[in-house]
Amino acid sequence: MSNEQRYAKRRRTDIDLRINDEDDVAETPSGAPKSVNGTHIAEVESASRSSISPPPIRRVTTACRNESKDVPSQEGVVHSQHSAYSSLPDSTIPQSVPTDTVPSPIQLSNVSGLPAASNVDTVGLKDLLGDPLIKECWLFNYLSRKQFDRDVRGIVQVKVVHGSWKKEDLNRLYIEEAVKRYPNVKAVTAYMPEMYGTHHSKMIILIRHDETAQIIILTGNFIPQDWSMTQAVWRSPLLPLQQHHSHHTPDSQSSPIGSGARFKCNILSYLRAYGSSKTGTLVAQLQAYDFTSIRAALVASAPGKQNLRNIDRDRETLFGWPALKHVLAHISPFRREQQQPHIVMQVSSVASVGEKWLSTTFFPALSVEKRLTAATKSPYISLIFPTAGEIHESINGYESGSSVHMRLQSTANQKQLRFLKPMLCHWAGGSPEPSHATGSTATADNTSQVKTGKGDAMRSRAAPHIKSYIRFSSSALNDEETTIDWAMMTSANLSTQAWGGPESASGEVRVCSYEIGVVVWPGLWEKEEKHQSGASNLDKKKVSDERRRASMCPVFGRDELDMGATREEIEEKDRKGVRVALRMPYNLPLTTYTANETPWCATEPYNERDCLGRTWNV
Numbered sequence: 001m002s003n004e005q006r007y008a009k010r011r012r013t014d015i016d017l018r019i020n021d022e023d024d025v026a027e028t029p030s031g032a033p034k035s036v037n038g039t040h041i042a043e044v045e046s047a048s049r050s051s052i053s054p055p056p057i058r059r060v061t062t063a064c065r066n067e068s069k070d071v072p073s074q075e076g077v078v079h080s081q082h083s084a085y086s087s088l089p090d091s092t093i094p095q096s097v098p099t100d101t102v103p104s105p106i107q108l109s110n111v112s113g114l115p116a117a118s119n120v121d122t123v124g125l126k127d128l129l130g131d132p133l134i135k136e137c138w139l140f141n142y143l144s145r146k147q148f149d150r151d152v153r154g155i156v157q158v159k160v161v162h163g164s165w166k167k168e169d170l171n172r173l174y175i176e177e178a179v180k181r182y183p184n185v186k187a188v189t190a191y192m193p194e195m196y197g198t199h200h201s202k203m204i205i206l207i208r209h210d211e212t213a214q215i216i217i218l219t220g221n222f223i224p225q226d227w228s229m230t231q232a233v234w235r236s237p238l239l240p241l242q243q244h245h246s247h248h249t250p251d252s253q254s255s256p257i258g259s260g261a262r263f264k265c266n267i268l269s270y271l272r273a274y275g276s277s278k279t280g281t282l283v284a285q286l287q288a289y290d291f292t293s294i295r296a297a298l299v300a301s302a303p304g305k306q307n308l309r310n311i312d313r314d315r316e317t318l319f320g321w322p323a324l325k326h327v328l329a330h331i332s333p334f335r336r337e338q339q340q341p342h343i344v345m346q347v348s349s350v351a352s353v354g355e356k357w358l359s360t361t362f363f364p365a366l367s368v369e370k371r372l373t374a375a376t377k378s379p380y381i382s383l384i385f386p387t388a389g390e391i392h393e394s395i396n397g398y399e400s401g402s403s404v405h406m407r408l409q410s411t412a413n414q415k416q417l418r419f420l421k422p423m424l425c426h427w428a429g430g431s432p433e434p435s436h437a438t439g440s441t442a443t444a445d446n447t448s449q450v451k452t453g454k455g456d457a458m459r460s461r462a463a464p465h466i467k468s469y470i471r472f473s474s475s476a477l478n479d480e481e482t483t484i485d486w487a488m489m490t491s492a493n494l495s496t497q498a499w500g501g502p503e504s505a506s507g508e509v510r511v512c513s514y515e516i517g518v519v520v521w522p523g524l525w526e527k528e529e530k531h532q533s534g535a536s537n538l539d540k541k542k543v544s545d546e547r548r549r550a551s552m553c554p555v556f557g558r559d560e561l562d563m564g565a566t567r568e569e570i571e572e573k574d575r576k577g578v579r580v581a582l583r584m585p586y587n588l589p590l591t592t593y594t595a596n597e598t599p600w601c602a603t604e605p606y607n608e609r610d611c612l613g614r615t616w617n618v
Contacts, residue, residue, distance in 0.1 A: 104559040104583035105296065105520050106489050109220060109231035111462045113395035118458035121559035121583070123233045128204060128216055136207035138282055140199075140516070141222050158185045159282075161274070163199025163514065165192045190514060191275050194303045197512030200498065201300070202491045205282065212238040213289045215267065217518055219466045219491060228395055229403065229465040230585050232489045234296065234518045239289040257330045258524050260291035266298040269317035270516065273302035295524040297327045299490065301498055301515035309507035320500030320511040324488070324519075325365035331521050332370040333485035334551065339474040340377045341485060343367070344425075346384035346468045346586060349405040350599075351495035352412055355419040361502045362494075366469065369485075379471065383420055383494075384464075384586055386427040387593070391463060391600045393428075397610030400463035401602050408601045417598070424599065425477075428460035429587030455480060455588035457556050466585050467493055467517075476590050483522075484552040484582050490517020525578045526550035550578040559583050 103121075110124040129137065136157040160179075164172035175187050190199045204216040220231035255261035268286060271279045301320045308322055318326050333341065343366050353362075367379050386394075391401040407413045471485040492498040497512040504510075526549060555561060561581045606616040 100578040101561045102525055102578065102580040103561075104555060104581040105234065106487065106518075106583060107233045107235075107559060108459070108466075108583055108585055109218075109227060109229075109233060111228055111230065111395070111459075113228055114458070114462055117557070118462075120557060123235075125222070125227060128218075128233070128235075131206075131208075133209045134206050135209045138203075138205040138279075139222065140201045140203040140205075140514075154182070154184055156184060158182075159188055160185060161188045161190055161199070161278070163190045163192050163197075165189050188274075188278050191273075191278065192303065194497075194510075194512035196497055197303050197514070198497070199514045200491050201514045201516040203516050205286070207285060208238070210238075211241050213286060214238055215294075217489070217516055219489065225396065225399065225403065226465055228462070229400060230459045230462040232466045232468065232585065234489055236291075236296075237293045239291055239293070241288055242290045257327055258295060258297050258521070260294035263294045263296060263298050264291035266300065266317045270298070270300040270302060270319075273304070273319075273514075296518040296520050299323045299327060299488065299517050299519055301492060301500065301511045301513055303512055303514065305508045305510050307507045308503060308509060320498075320509060320515075321362055321365040322500065322509055324499075325368050327519050328366070328368045328486065330370055331486050331523065333471065334473055334483065334522075334549065339479075341379040342382065342472040342474065342476045342482070343379045344382045344384060344468075344470050344472065344476055344590070345494065346427075346464065346466065346470075347493045348403060348465045348467060349493035349495065350383075350385065350416075350420070351405075351493070351497065352407065352410075352416060353494060353496055354412070354416060357496060357502055358419070362499060366471075380475065381423055382425050382476070382590060382592075383423045384425045384427055384590070385599045386463060387597055388600045388606060390426065390428045390460070392606070392608070392610045393461060394463040394611075395461050396463070397612040397614055398606060398616040399612075399614075401600055401616065403465050404463060404600055405602055406599045407603060408598065409603065421593065424593040424597075425590040426593065427464050427586060429456070429591055455554070455556055455584070457584045457587050459585055460587070464585065467491060468585060470582075476588055477592065478589050480589060482554070482588075484554060486519055486521035487552070487582050488517055488519045491515045492517060520552075520580075520582075522550035522552040522578070522580050524550075525580055550580060552580040552582050554584045554588060555581040556584055556587075 107121065107123045110119050110122040110127075134156050136159075138159045138161065140161045160175055162171065162175060164175070166172065172189075179185050179187050192199065202218045202220060204214075204218070206214045206216070208214070215236040216233065218231060218233045220226040220229070255265060264286070268283055271283050271286075276283075300317075300323065304319075306319060306322065311318065313326055317323070335341075345366075363381060366381070369376070385406060386404060391398060391404065394400040406417075408417060467490050469488040469490070471487075472479075472482045473485055474482045476482055492515040495513075496502075498515050500509045500511040502509075553561060559581060561579055603618055605618045609615055
């Protein structure tokens with residue numbers, strides 16, 4: 001079947017742009033033309049689900065008590081209505097146990113090539129853009145296909161924010177052609193002062209007819225290929241207008257990290273980085289909305305320089321790794337005695353960053369925590385990246401590898417690989433690596449066996465385009481009962497362009513690209529548990545810390561905790577307080593690379609045919 005026939009079979013959409021992913025080519029100038037991939041693309045499908053992120057605490061038998069003024073209000077916010085116990089038999093549903101569980105604030109994408117069991121609680125493009133109540137949509141991304149409700153397809157006002165600033169750039173030409181055909185679509189070219197920077201952020205901002213707004217942050221571009229790979233999505237609740245319609249934004253210093261007010265300050269600062277002529281109208285609109293219900297910290301990047309010695313970290317928005325470090329410095333992780341925390345980086349691109357930047361800049365930023373002392377154990381760090389065998393066996397075979405990048409050819413690349421090798425872990429949870437060599441003899445093993453079990457994320461064949469950074473309280477290599485101290489979903493891969501270079505002698509950090517992500521951690525729900533207890537300050541001191549503490553637990557194959565658990569099991573877990581689920585994109589425990597295994601490299605040829613019968617030529 002030809003490419004034209006494949007596209008003819010697809011459902012009608014308002015815009016049809018086939019744009020190659022700008023993602024993950026950190027070493028290419030932003031204006032460089034990029035080719036269009038005309039190979040087979042899986043059709044985008046979706047599973048319908050209501051907005052649940054960040055969700056309220058679910059109480060099965062206990063009514064929600066009055067909240068204090070310090071607790072984010074849920075009034076006017078639409079959340080998922082399905083119960084965590086809706087699919088359990090009556091005999092297993094606890095009748096009198098106050099169960100405090102929170103579904104995962106981060107969801108995975110629906111992948112049409114996976115079985116239905118792997119797509120439970122997932123999100124597709126139609127879930128994000130198919131609501132007829134959408135009035136205005138800002139798309140921060142490289143655009144391909146948007147799926148609005150057919151009745152309003154030509155009515156929704158669409159702003160496409162992209163980074164293709166050169167007039168001859170193929171991506172820009174595609175977008176401009178679409179703009180000519182659709183008068184309701186306007187293109188906005190982002191301010192790109194850095195030659196090697198990219199507009200890599202992936203975000204949707206919706207203004208709705210019901211006088212609400214929504215922020216959606218994701219890891220996928222709007223091209224069909226991306227949605228046949230593993231992606232992640234974070235959705236804010238529907239944000240109502242402020243009661244008094246005040247445009248005053250609270251000072252960041254008075255807004256704690258993780259609060260909706262702080263999130264609002266930071267996202268408005270990020271949008272202002274584009275310039276008032278680009279996003280000024282959007283900033284003015286968002287100022288009128290109430291962000292109180294959000295529980296997450298925004299971590300973004302914007303091109304430019306910041307002097308860390310002169311900036312007021314509590315009053316000004318930081319970008320890049322300084323922003324991440326500042327957020328993590330306000331998180332108090334739960335520590336188990338004699339156990340070393342484990343930070344797992346999982347990305348779709350590793351640029352030539354060098355051992356020095358990783359060791360002296362980025363890893364220290366990742367390792368920060370509140371009340372860090374000399375006796376604190378440094379976290380163990382791992383990096384999940386697919387091997388050639390895992391790309392070979394993915395749904396789209398080698399084509400998936402066009403969005404996964406790690407260069408291995410140069411001397412500097414090989415030096416970096418030697419440094420990273422002890423950290424490398426499989427994406428598919430353990431599969432034997434093919435015998436691998438550069439040039440025409442490179443092969444990929446099609447006999448790989450994927451390990452499954454209790455921690456099976458059911459995403460092994462959906463190659464990763466997601467970018468996640470998660471800190472586990474203990475080793476993710478061998479502890480099946482580990483909990484999560486914090487988790488970040490972001491557009492940012494492992495590059496200095498995305499996160500910023502090292503701090504200069506004068507205290508400056510230079511960031512080249514636009515990136516955006518969110519950090520969540522259990523303490524965001526722990527605070528609500530304390531206020532909802534209804535106890536006086538004196539009584540609260542008598543309540544055990546263990547009961548009030550919130551924890552974040554990895555879940556697999558769905559967004560909910562305790563599905564299928566017995567009453568006794570749930571009752572035992574509930575004694576530990578609020579439990580927040582985090583949907584895992586990869587299997588646990590992790591499986592490390594063996595001595596002869598190497599990462600997938602898109603700039604090397606592979607002559608062995610993939611699962612679709614194709615070879616990979618460079």
